Amino acid sequence: MLEQVCSATPYGAEVRDELAELLSETTTGVVAPLDDQAPDHGRWASWTADWVGRPWRETPFLWAESYFFRRLLAAVGYFEPGPWCGVDPFAPMKLAELRSAATAETLKAFDALPGLTADERDAAVVQAAVWGNQADLAFQLSTGVSGAAGLVAGGSQEFWSLFDTAGPVHLVADNAAGELAADLALIDHLLTTGRADRVVLHVKPTPYYVSDATPADVLGVLRHLVELPGEVGAIGQRIWEGLRHGRIELRAHPFFCAPVDYRAMPDDLRNELASAAVTILKGDLNYRRLVGDRYWPATTPFAEAVSHFPSPVAALRVLKSEVVVGLDEATIADLGEGPWRTSGSHALIQTTRP
Numbered sequence: 001m002l003e004q005v006c007s008a009t010p011y012g013a014e015v016r017d018e019l020a021e022l023l024s025e026t027t028t029g030v031v032a033p034l035d036d037q038a039p040d041h042g043r044w045a046s047w048t049a050d051w052v053g054r055p056w057r058e059t060p061f062l063w064a065e066s067y068f069f070r071r072l073l074a075a076v077g078y079f080e081p082g083p084w085c086g087v088d089p090f091a092p093m094k095l096a097e098l099r100s101a102a103t104a105e106t107l108k109a110f111d112a113l114p115g116l117t118a119d120e121r122d123a124a125v126v127q128a129a130v131w132g133n134q135a136d137l138a139f140q141l142s143t144g145v146s147g148a149a150g151l152v153a154g155g156s157q158e159f160w161s162l163f164d165t166a167g168p169v170h171l172v173a174d175n176a177a178g179e180l181a182a183d184l185a186l187i188d189h190l191l192t193t194g195r196a197d198r199v200v201l202h203v204k205p206t207p208y209y210v211s212d213a214t215p216a217d218v219l220g221v222l223r224h225l226v227e228l229p230g231e232v233g234a235i236g237q238r239i240w241e242g243l244r245h246g247r248i249e250l251r252a253h254p255f256f257c258a259p260v261d262y263r264a265m266p267d268d269l270r271n272e273l274a275s276a277a278v279t280i281l282k283g284d285l286n287y288r289r290l291v292g293d294r295y296w297p298a299t300t301p302f303a304e305a306v307s308h309f310p311s312p313v314a315a316l317r318v319l320k321s322e323v324v325v326g327l328d329e330a331t332i333a334d335l336g337e338g339p340w341r342t343s344g345s346h347a348l349i350q351t352t353r354p
């Protein structure tokens with residue numbers, strides 16, 4: 001990943017040296033504190049206090065991944081006044097993904113939506129939002145992604161049955177490019193079918209996990225959509241208007257890049273999500289932060305694992321890590337010992353109300 005970052009942007013020797021030091025520290029060294037004065041310094045000081053000075057290999061994986069991305073941004077001068085201030089080191093990868101043949105195919109598929117029955121449309125937009133999560137650049141770098149084998153839990157009907165109360169729907173997004181386009185199509189469907197009268201879209205405040213969506217990526221995807229013909233262009237236009245008129249709100253709370261799970265949500269975010277009719281959480285990392293990043297027995301009830309969450313929840317996720325709950329014994333027996341938990345070949349839709 002660090003090599004990709006170096007070849008995607010012509011950083012000078014100083015930045016390249018910082019990245020080389022980060023590689024050496026994270027693979028063989030001990031955790032160093034942040035040495036920048038970015039506005040989030042104080043927050044990170046409390047999240048890192050327990051781990052500074054300890055070997056990286058002893059730190060919890062969820063924490064290590066997040067801190068690695070925070071340190072990577074510092075190393076490329078993202079927070080310091082200078083030429084690289086605010087320059088997203090992953091932007092070239094995200095742009096390439098948005099312009100790729102695979103994304104073009106995903107977007108083209110949305111043109112079929114108007115010709116489907118209402119039930120088929122319901123199923124198609126949920127399916128696109130779930131499997132869009134396969135397109136994840138950090139994951140592709142670490143595994144080389146495989147095909148889609150099937151859902152291990154839930155389905156479109158279970159998902160839609162959750163939308164029977166008034167109030168805003170919150171969607172906590174994951175990756176940019178094709179996945180975000182599918183999420184925007186889902187938001188459009190929520191609004192056009194009257195399942196939601198307002199949607200709040202949460203993205204990351206700063207670049208993260210290579211392909212995670214930031215506000216700049218939302219604009220990039222939206223500009224791409226509105227230039228396309230057909231239904232996908234119409235979806236882009238409606239989302240654009242939704243943002244202009246407040247039916248859709250965009251947020252980038254700092255907690256979405258925090259190295260801790262959702263049990264530690266700060267009060268402002270908790271209070272906001274408490275008013276949600278439903279919160280939709282996309283992707284593997286959000287799932288790990290939702291249920292807790294632990295090797296749970298897979299039969300642990302989903303409702304039990306997410307009982308701390310302040311609103312009804314729908315998790316849409318491709319499985320990319322060992323963490324999974326809410327499966328039944330028969331499904332686990334069918335899946336057997338293979339790499340289904342981590343290969344990206346299986347997905348799930350899980351819902352619950354508090």
Ligand SMILES: O=P(O)(O)OC[C@H]1O[C@](O)(CO)[C@@H](O)[C@@H]1O
Pocket residue numbers: 065133136138139142174175209282283284285286288318320321
């Ligand atoms: O983009 P997503 O679906 O959150 O996936 C991110 C996942 O990819 C990895 O970074 C690498 O497999 C996992 O650690 C992480 O949970």
